Amino acid sequence: MAQEREVDLLVAGAGPAGMTAALVASLQGLSVLICEKSHQVGGTGSTSAGTLWIPGNHQSKRAGFDDSAAKAEEYLDALIGSAAKRELRTAYLQTGPAAIDYLESNSEVKFAPCGRHPDYRSNIKGAAVSGRAIIPQPFDGRLLGADFTRLRPPIPEYMLFGGMMIGKADIPALVGRFRSLANFSYAARLLARYAGDRLRYPRGTRLMMGNALAARLFYSLKQHGVEILFKAPIAAVAAQNGRVVGATIETADGEIHVNAAKGVVLATGGYGHNKTYRDAFMPRPVPVHSMASEFNQGDGIAIGERLGARIAPEESGHSGLWTPASVTTRAGGGKGLYPHLLLDRAKPGLIAVNARGERFVNEAVSYHDFVEAMFAANAKASSNTSSCIPCYLICDARFIKKYGLGVVYPGAGNLRRLLQAGYLKRGNTLETLAAAFGIDAAGLRQTVERHNGFARIGIDADFGKGETELNRFNGDPSHEPNPCIGALATAPYYGLEIWPADIAVSTGLSTDAHARVLDNDRQPIPGLYACGNDMASIMCGAYPGPGTTLGPGVVFAYRAAMHAAGKAPLEEAINGD
Numbered sequence: 001m002a003q004e005r006e007v008d009l010l011v012a013g014a015g016p017a018g019m020t021a022a023l024v025a026s027l028q029g030l031s032v033l034i035c036e037k038s039h040q041v042g043g044t045g046s047t048s049a050g051t052l053w054i055p056g057n058h059q060s061k062r063a064g065f066d067d068s069a070a071k072a073e074e075y076l077d078a079l080i081g082s083a084a085k086r087e088l089r090t091a092y093l094q095t096g097p098a099a100i101d102y103l104e105s106n107s108e109v110k111f112a113p114c115g116r117h118p119d120y121r122s123n124i125k126g127a128a129v130s131g132r133a134i135i136p137q138p139f140d141g142r143l144l145g146a147d148f149t150r151l152r153p154p155i156p157e158y159m160l161f162g163g164m165m166i167g168k169a170d171i172p173a174l175v176g177r178f179r180s181l182a183n184f185s186y187a188a189r190l191l192a193r194y195a196g197d198r199l200r201y202p203r204g205t206r207l208m209m210g211n212a213l214a215a216r217l218f219y220s221l222k223q224h225g226v227e228i229l230f231k232a233p234i235a236a237v238a239a240q241n242g243r244v245v246g247a248t249i250e251t252a253d254g255e256i257h258v259n260a261a262k263g264v265v266l267a268t269g270g271y272g273h274n275k276t277y278r279d280a281f282m283p284r285p286v287p288v289h290s291m292a293s294e295f296n297q298g299d300g301i302a303i304g305e306r307l308g309a310r311i312a313p314e315e316s317g318h319s320g321l322w323t324p325a326s327v328t329t330r331a332g333g334g335k336g337l338y339p340h341l342l343l344d345r346a347k348p349g350l351i352a353v354n355a356r357g358e359r360f361v362n363e364a365v366s367y368h369d370f371v372e373a374m375f376a377a378n379a380k381a382s383s384n385t386s387s388c389i390p391c392y393l394i395c396d397a398r399f400i401k402k403y404g405l406g407v408v409y410p411g412a413g414n415l416r417r418l419l420q421a422g423y424l425k426r427g428n429t430l431e432t433l434a435a436a437f438g439i440d441a442a443g444l445r446q447t448v449e450r451h452n453g454f455a456r457i458g459i460d461a462d463f464g465k466g467e468t469e470l471n472r473f474n475g476d477p478s479h480e481p482n483p484c485i486g487a488l489a490t491a492p493y494y495g496l497e498i499w500p501a502d503i504a505v506s507t508g509l510s511t512d513a514h515a516r517v518l519d520n521d522r523q524p525i526p527g528l529y530a531c532g533n534d535m536a537s538i539m540c541g542a543y544p545g546p547g548t549t550l551g552p553g554v555v556f557a558y559r560a561a562m563h564a565a566g567k568a569p570l571e572e573a574i575n576g577d
C-alpha cells in the first residue's frame with residue numbers, strides 16, 4: 001500500500017532553489033514537504049562559488065557601492081536584446097533586492113557584498129564593476145549537529161588538505177603566510193580550526209561560498225521544522241482537471257502519494273546528467289563533462305514535458321552555462337573536474353591554443369565566454385588539426401610557480417604527482433611540450449613568439465587580453481605594462497588539456513514571472529512551478545555576471561513560493577537610484 005501525505009506545497013529537490021522555495025513557503029505559513037533524490041541537501045549549489053548576481057542589492061549599497069536595477073536593465077537589454085523574456089528579467093530586477101532582504105530578515109540566510117566584482121561583459125553599457133554580486137556569509141557547520149553529514153560537500157578540488165574550505169579572501173594570507181606576521185597568524189588560525197574540526201567531523205566546518213548558502217538554507221529549514229525526505233525522488237505529478245494537485249515520490253519503503261493543495265515546485269537541478277536532453281539541446285560536439293550534481297538527471301523537465309509543458313531551447317538560444325575544465329585524477333582514484341573560473345587564465349604568461357598551436361580567444365574572458373569561443377572556433381575549424389575541443393592552456397615555469405595552474409597551487413609544490421598522473425604535461429622546450437599533447441610544434445612556437453612580442457608592449461593585438469575591467473580584475477595588478485600579458489620564456493613549459501563542461505543549464509521549462517510552468521500555448525499549468533535549473537534561464541544563454549544562475553534561482557524560488565501562498569511578492573520600482 002502506498003503511503004498518503006497531505007501538505008500545502010511539495011518541493012522536489014533540496015538545492016538552493018528548492019530550499020529557498022520551501023523556506024519562503026513555510027515562512028508564509030504553508031505546510032511544506034521537500035523530497036530529495038540524494039541522501040544530502042545542497043545539490044550543485046553546495047559545490048558552487050555561491051555568488052548571487054542581484055543588481056541594486058542593499059547589502060552592497062550599505063557598504064558604499066553604487067548600483068541600480070535600471071543600469072542593469074540597460075546592460076541586459078544590450079547583452080540579450082529586449083525581445084525574449086524581458087518580462088521575466090523585469091520581475092527579477094524588481095524583486096531581487098527585496099527577496100534577499102526578506103531571507104535575511106526572516107531566516108539565517110545572510111549575505112555579504114562582494115564589493116568589486118566586474119560584470120562579465122564589462123565593456124557593455126550598463127555593466128557594473130562593483131555592487132552587483134553578493135555571497136553568503138560563512139557558516140559554522142557545527143551548528144548543524146549530526147545533520148552536518150547531510151550537507152553535500154564541495155568538490156575535493158575546492159578543498160585543501162582533503163577537507164578545508166577557503167574563500168577568495170583567505171588566499172592572499174595563505175599564499176603570503178611567510179611574508180608578514182599578520183598573514184602567518186591568520187593562516188595559523190585557519191589551520192588550527194581545521195585540525196580541531198578533523199578530530200570530530202569528516203571535513204572542516206568553516207563553510208564558505210555555495211556550501212555556506214546550502215548550509216544556511218538547511219539550518220533555517222530545520223529551525224522552521226520543514227521536513228526533508230531523503231533518497232526520495234519525485235517520479236510523477238498528479239493532475240485533476242488540468243491542475244497539479246500532488247505527486248508520487250519513490251522511496252526504499254515504497255511509493256508516497258503526496259496531496260499538495262497549493263501545488264508542486266520542480267527544483268531538481270536541470271538536465272546536466274541526462275544524455276537524451278544533452279544530445280537534444282547542447283551544441284556539437286556534445287560536451288562529455290558536466291559539473292552538475294550526478295543526481296541532476298532532467299527529472300523535473302521530463303515531468304513537465306509529460307504534462308505538455310513548453311521547453312525553451314529555442315528561446316534560450318544556447319543550452320548551457322559553461323566553464324573550461326581540466327580532468328583531474330583524485331588522490332583516492334577516480335576522476336574529477338577542475339573549473340578554470342578565475343585563478344589562472346587571466347594572469348600574465350598563459351595562453352590557450354588549439355591543436356595547431358594557435359590562440360583563438362582572449363584567455364581572460366569569463367569562463368562562459370571562453371567555452372562559447374571554444375565552440376565557435378571549433379565549428380569553424382577545417383580539420384582535426386585546428387580543432388579547439390579540447391584546447392590547451394600553456395605557460396612556463398615562472399608562471400606556474402607564481403600563479404599555479406588548475407589544481408597546481410601557487411608555489412608549485414605538488415607537480416610530481418600531477419605529472420605522473422598525466423594531469424599536467426611538461427616539456428623542456430615548446431616543441432617537446434607540443435609533442436606531449438600531439439599539437440603542432442611549429443605553430444605553438446610561432447604563437448608564443450608573437451605573444452611574447454605583445455607582452456613587451458602590453459597590447460594583445462590579436463584578442464585584446466587585458467583590455468576590459470573583468471580581464472584586469474583577474475589579472476595581476478603588479479605586472480606591467482599589462483596585468484594580463486606576460487612572456488612565456490622560462491623553461492620548462494607546462495600545459496593542461498581543457499574541455500567544455502556545464503556548471504548549469506540554460507534550457508528548461510518555460511515559466512511566467514511567478515515561476516508557473518507554461519504549456520505549449522504559453523498558458524500556466526495551474527499548481528506547477530519550476531525554479532533553479534529546471535526553469536529556462538531568463539538570460540537566454542547569456543552569462544552577464546557573477547551569480548547568473550543562483551541569483552535568478554533564489555529570486556524565482558521566492559516568487560514561486562509567494563504565489564503558491566497567495567501573496568504578492570515584494571517588489572521595488574526600477575529606477576536609477
Ligand SMILES: Cc1cc2nc3c(=O)[nH]c(=O)nc-3n(C[C@H](O)[C@H](O)[C@H](O)COP(=O)(O)OP(=O)(O)OC[C@H]3O[C@@H](n4cnc5c(N)ncnc54)[C@H](O)[C@@H]3O)c2cc1C
Nearest residue numbers: 013015017037043044045049051234269532533547549550
Ligand atoms: C564549480 C561551480 C561553481 C559555481 N558557482 C556559481 C556561482 O558562484 N554563482 C552561480 O550563480 N552559479 C554557480 N554555479 C551554478 C550553480 O551551482 C547551479 O546553477 C545551482 O546550484 C542550481 O541550483 P538548483 O537548486 O537548480 O540545482 P542543484 O543545486 O543542483 O540542486 C538540485 C537538487 O535536486 C535534487 N534532485 C534531482 N532529481 C530529483 C528528483 N527527481 N526528486 C527530488 N530531488 C531531485 C538533486 O539531488 C539536488 O539536490 C556553479 C556551479 C559549479 C559546478
